[in-house]
Structure formats: structure tokens, C-alpha cells
Amino acid sequence: MIRGLYTAVTGLITGEAKQSMVSNNLANASTIGFKSDSLSIKKFDDVLIQNYDKMVNGVNTKNVIGSLSMGSQIDDLNTYFSEGVLQTTDKATDFAIEGKGFFTVQRDNGIDNKNYYTRSGNYHVDGQGYLVTDSGDKVLCKNKGTNAIEPLFVGDGKLQVDKSGNISVNGDNTHKFNTVDFADYKTLKKVGDNLFEAANPIQNQNITVKQNTLEKSNVNVANEMVEMMTIMRNFESNQKVLQAMDETLGKAVNEVGTVR
Structure with a gap:
């Protein structure tokens, strides 16, 4: 009993x-x-x-x-990492990845800057002119001139992105989204704010990025x-x-x- x-x-x-x-x-x-x-x-x-x-x-x-x-x-x-439905929007700071892959964002926790990964692409330009998430984390991109991975400064410029993730601000193509993927998705751990934490990201610059588009929840x-x-x-x-x-x-x- x-x-x-x-x-x-x-x-x-x-x-x-x-x-x-x-x-x-x-x-x-x-x-x-x-x-x-x-x-x-x-x-x-x-x-x-x-x-x-x-x-x-x-x-x-x-x-x-x-x-x-x-x-x-x-x-x-x-x-479950299946892709959600892609929805067209009218905002130039909305992005979605078609297929596998993740955007990279950087969070300043007051001690050091740490990178996280997300499928969420509903970004905006903050008061300092940087492209950030709704939580204020900076979106990381690759500087084509220096190959440095850094936050993207947009300022008051006009933002345009092609399907390969190449970014132009006022027609000046200087950056590309730092998109990554992972060999084993079981290593990804949710940490809140729709972000994932994981080690050993694989640089994947062949990911298809769509501007004026958002990926809905799956x-x-x-x-x-x-x-x-x-x-x-x-x-x-x-x-x-x-x-x-x-x-x-x-x-x-x-x-x-x-x-x-």
C-alpha cells in the first residue's frame, strides 16, 4: 500500500x-x-x-x-527546432532565417559580453544607433573589411539586407549577419528571452536571410x-x-x- x-x-x-x-x-x-x-x-x-x-x-x-x-x-x-511559418511585415528591421541556423546576439551583463543565439528576428535600432533585440541585446555581424564580429551600427541610415545576409546601410555594404549553426541541437540550452546558450557554434554564412519577414512560433x-x-x-x-x-x-x- x-x-x-x-x-x-x-x-x-x-x-x-x-x-x-x-x-x-x-x-x-x-x-x-x-x-x-x-x-x-x-x-x-x-x-x-x-x-x-x-x-x-x-x-x-x-x-x-x-x-x-x-x-x-x-x-x-x-x-523542437522545426521552422515556424514565415510572415511578411512592413518593417525593415524584421528578419527571418529560412531553414536551419541562428542569429548571434551579444548581452552585456555588467561583467563581460556573452554571445547567445536566437531564431527571433524582430529587431529595432536603439537610442545609440545599434541594431538590437527587444531585450536590448546587440545583434552581431561580420565586418567585411576587418573580419571582426561586432555590433551593427545603423544610426539614422536606411537598412537593406539581401538573401545572403549582406547588410547595406545607406547603400554602403560593409557587414554581414553572423549566422551560425550547430552539429548537435541537443547542446542548445534555453536561457530566457527567446535565447539559446551553446558551445562550439559553426559559422554558416550560406544561410538564407529574409528582410521584412518574421518567423512565427512553431x-x-x-x-x-x-x-x-x-x-x-x-x-x-x-x-x-x-x-x-x-x-x-x-x-x-x-x-x-x-x-x-
Whole structure:
């Protein structure tokens, strides 16, 4: 009975984690460039149940009853990197990558500048004249003259970008988006603000970039709603099992053996 309590509780814990993940996906269904997540669930290793109640020739002998599952646990967090729908806009600072690849942005955390990677391309020009994300992170580009990777200064200039990512400000083609890719997407870790953190980026200058375009979230709202209802039903089932076991244990403690 006590083992059953643990099994039901692990189901509640994993159900709560999956519900939180689905809620986050739905909350970001309209977030530009957002990539949906899912949780993989696995069971704990089975436990072998046995006792020595069996008597053979007057001697207690091991009696194997069978195996018992100790419930479920979170196995892995999976991010789906499938491309979202590309939507045309009227802003010159909106960009999208067609196919694989990521933009590189730089965040000043007050100690040093750190690079992150994103599929989000809804940028704007800040008060200092640099191309930045909604969070104020500077978009990094390659200086064609010096080959340096640096923030792009736009100022009051007119911004034009071709499909290869070459950037012209007032007709002066001096920079190119610092687009990268990764050999293993499982190394990418979400850090908030629609950014990813990873080591060993691969420089990929053959990525197709589209100006006046944004990549929408790849969240499938209908699938997420179905998943949410499934999780809720499973959660309710585990809750009822837990309640039934609690009532049974309560009767065993308070009623069994009572002198009447």
C-alpha cells in the first residue's frame, strides 16, 4: 500500500511538470521564433518483490512474487527546432532565417559580453544607433573589411539586407549577419528571452536571410490543448488513486482491531 502511494505521487509530480511545459508553450504561441518543448517520461527501475513465507520441508524458502514499478520520472527535455511559418511585415528591421541556423546576439551583463543565439528576428535600432533585440541585446555581424564580429551600427541610415545576409546601410555594404549553426541541437540550452546558450557554434554564412519577414512560433495550439486535457485526466486519475489509498490506510489505522 505504501509503495502504491509513492507510485501515485510520482505520477502527480511528472504530470505537474508536463502541465507547466504545455502552459509555457501556449503562452509563447505568438512569440516570434519560439521553439516548443516537451518532456520525456520514463519509469523508475522495477523492484523485485520476494519473501520467505513459503515452507519447503519445514524450511522457509525464498518465494519470488514478481516485479513492481516504483512510478515515473522525468527523463529528458526536448526542444523542437522545426521552422515556424514565415510572415511578411512592413518593417525593415524584421528578419527571418529560412531553414536551419541562428542569429548571434551579444548581452552585456555588467561583467563581460556573452554571445547567445536566437531564431527571433524582430529587431529595432536603439537610442545609440545599434541594431538590437527587444531585450536590448546587440545583434552581431561580420565586418567585411576587418573580419571582426561586432555590433551593427545603423544610426539614422536606411537598412537593406539581401538573401545572403549582406547588410547595406545607406547603400554602403560593409557587414554581414553572423549566422551560425550547430552539429548537435541537443547542446542548445534555453536561457530566457527567446535565447539559446551553446558551445562550439559553426559559422554558416550560406544561410538564407529574409528582410521584412518574421518567423512565427512553431507551437501547434490544437495539439497543445489536446495534450493539456490528457495531462489533466491523468492527474485526476492519480489523485483519485492517492485519495482511495489514503482512506484505506486511515481505516486500517483507526478501525481495524478496534474493540467493539
